[in-house]
Amino acid sequence: VMFESLSDRLGGVFDRLRGRGALNEADVRAALREVRIALLEADVALPVVRQFVDGVTEKAVGQSVLKSITPGQQVVKIVNDALTEMLGSDAADLDLDVTPPAVVMMVGLQGSGKTTTTAKIAKRLTEKGRKKVLMASLDVNRPAAQEQLATLGTQVSVATLPIVAGQTPVDIARRALQAAKLQGFDVLMLDTAGRLHVDQALMEEMRAVAEISTPHEILLVVDALTGQDAVNVATNFSQQVALTGVVLTRMDGDARGGAALSMRAVTGKPIKFVGTGEKLDGLELFQPSRVAGRILGMGDVVSLVERAAETIQVEEAEALAAKMAKGQFDMNDLRAQFNQMKRMGGLGALAGMLPGVKQVKQAMANGAGDDKMLVRLDAIIGSMTPKERSKPELLNAKRKIRIAKGSGTTVQEVNKLLKMHQEMANAMKKIRKMGGLKGLGAMMG
Ligand code: GDP
Numbered sequence: 001v002m003f004e005s006l007s008d009r010l011g012g013v014f015d016r017l018r019g020r021g022a023l024n025e026a027d028v029r030a031a032l033r034e035v036r037i038a039l040l041e042a043d044v045a046l047p048v049v050r051q052f053v054d055g056v057t058e059k060a061v062g063q064s065v066l067k068s069i070t071p072g073q074q075v076v077k078i079v080n081d082a083l084t085e086m087l088g089s090d091a092a093d094l095d096l097d098v099t100p101p102a103v104v105m106m107v108g109l110q111g112s113g114k115t116t117t118t119a120k121i122a123k124r125l126t127e128k129g130r131k132k133v134l135m136a137s138l139d140v141n142r143p144a145a146q147e148q149l150a151t152l153g154t155q156v157s158v159a160t161l162p163i164v165a166g167q168t169p170v171d172i173a174r175r176a177l178q179a180a181k182l183q184g185f186d187v188l189m190l191d192t193a194g195r196l197h198v199d200q201a202l203m204e205e206m207r208a209v210a211e212i213s214t215p216h217e218i219l220l221v222v223d224a225l226t227g228q229d230a231v232n233v234a235t236n237f238s239q240q241v242a243l244t245g246v247v248l249t250r251m252d253g254d255a256r257g258g259a260a261l262s263m264r265a266v267t268g269k270p271i272k273f274v275g276t277g278e279k280l281d282g283l284e285l286f287q288p289s290r291v292a293g294r295i296l297g298m299g300d301v302v303s304l305v306e307r308a309a310e311t312i313q314v315e316e317a318e319a320l321a322a323k324m325a326k327g328q329f330d331m332n333d334l335r336a337q338f339n340q341m342k343r344m345g346g347l348g349a350l351a352g353m354l355p356g357v358k359q360v361k362q363a364m365a366n367g368a369g370d371d372k373m374l375v376r377l378d379a380i381i382g383s384m385t386p387k388e389r390s391k392p393e394l395l396n397a398k399r400k401i402r403i404a405k406g407s408g409t410t411v412q413e414v415n416k417l418l419k420m421h422q423e424m425a426n427a428m429k430k431i432r433k434m435g436g437l438k439g440l441g442a443m444m445g
Pocket of ligand 1: 108109110111112114115116194248249250251252253274275276277279282326331380
């Protein structure tokens with residue numbers, strides 16, 4: 001089963017962590033050493049493992065633990081999120097939103113499962129996407145390749161381009177495109193010739209086909225059982241053609257899963273589908289968060305931590321709102337706000353709940369990128385005296401120059417910060433007029 005051995009190992013590591021009430025840095029580091037070994041044994045590429053473990057360590061060590069959960073549970077959540085990110089974050093379905101026919105070009109080594117996958121995807125597009133799909137095999141090297149696709153087409157009730165003997169791949173592609181246009185197909189799937197290894201002549205052919213058919217998706221099919229070789233093949237192909245995604249076949253037979261885990265990080269290309277069997281319904285959309293959940297097998301812990309985080313956000317939001325409603329929102333509060341945004345990657349639920357925060361977010365979006373901007377704003381507040389922080393109206397031109405110098409920023413940036421503070425304070429006044437906290441409650445739904 002997919003990821004079974006990795007899942008077992010990680011399960012053991014986290015079961016031991018989970019029961020602990022308090023975790024110190026040594027516990028976390030020890031657990032992550034085991035995670036590192038587990039990933040290497042799963043055949044994940046070394047640089048990817050290193051990056052993963054470093055990222056998790058940085059997040060896990062020294063993070064304040066949320067109320068109502070244990071540190072061990074929090075580490076599980078951090079690992080879960082890092083795993084999801086390593087796998088590519090969002091599911092990447094096919095993007096076929098173009099004037100039809102949308103061309104999907106399939107490439108890959110011989111025996112990787114390319115022809116089978118072409119038929120599987122065509123079936124999925126026909127049944128789930130209600131698309132009218134035409135398939136064409138451009139493989140003139142292997143005898144019977146075109147017949148194989150025609151047979152699969154019959155099995156999944158998808159049309160295939162009639163076979164004309166003696167045509168070149170480019171001729172076939174041209175004819176297929178014309179047929180798709182004339183006959184009103186939504187999607188044209190081109191199954192290109194396989195190759196034994198990355199070979200120059202076939203790469204040229206692939207590029208020529210891509211040039212005349214302008215594919216919207218170029219999917220590389222690789223065999224997950226080949227582990228790191230699959231990742232190397234993907235790296236090679238992506239240097240030759242503009243791949244839009246990868247399909248990993250034979251995930252039904254790969255208990256280690258190293259290729260799946262390294263693919264995104266090494267090639268930068270998303271895994272779009274995985275093949276899970278020889279049968280033509282053995283195809284799954286690759287969903288990083290679900291896969292991470294499957295690997296860790298700790299969905300209960302992850303959702304527990306998510307709920308706890310939400311509760312904390314609401315509590316903090318309410319405390320802040322109470323201060324604001326009393327007209328006491330000062331620079332210290334703004335700073336606390338920035339810190340919370342930083343913790344939540346600038347996208348906290350609070351940001352959506354409090355109206356003034358929208359302006360801050362907007363300003364950040366227009367700025368140099370969330371994190372950098374937050375660091376600068378934080379430095380500005382850090383350069384204020386305690387008195388100035390609680391009474392920002394004290395800031396005259398002279399003080400602003402001093403603060404800008406002290407924080408390594410500019411007076412414009414200091415002004416920008418003051419404007420944000422003012423906008424949030426104004427938003428609060430509006431809320432007070434609506435009935436204070438009750439009004440806010442209504443706005444927060
Ligand atoms: P191609 O040469 O790349 O076109 O490969 P084929 O599509 O002919 O597939 C080669 C073999 O792999 C066939 O026997 C397929 O049934 C099998 N195959 C393809 N995808 C999968 C998969 O996801 N799981 C399993 N178990 N077998 C697969």
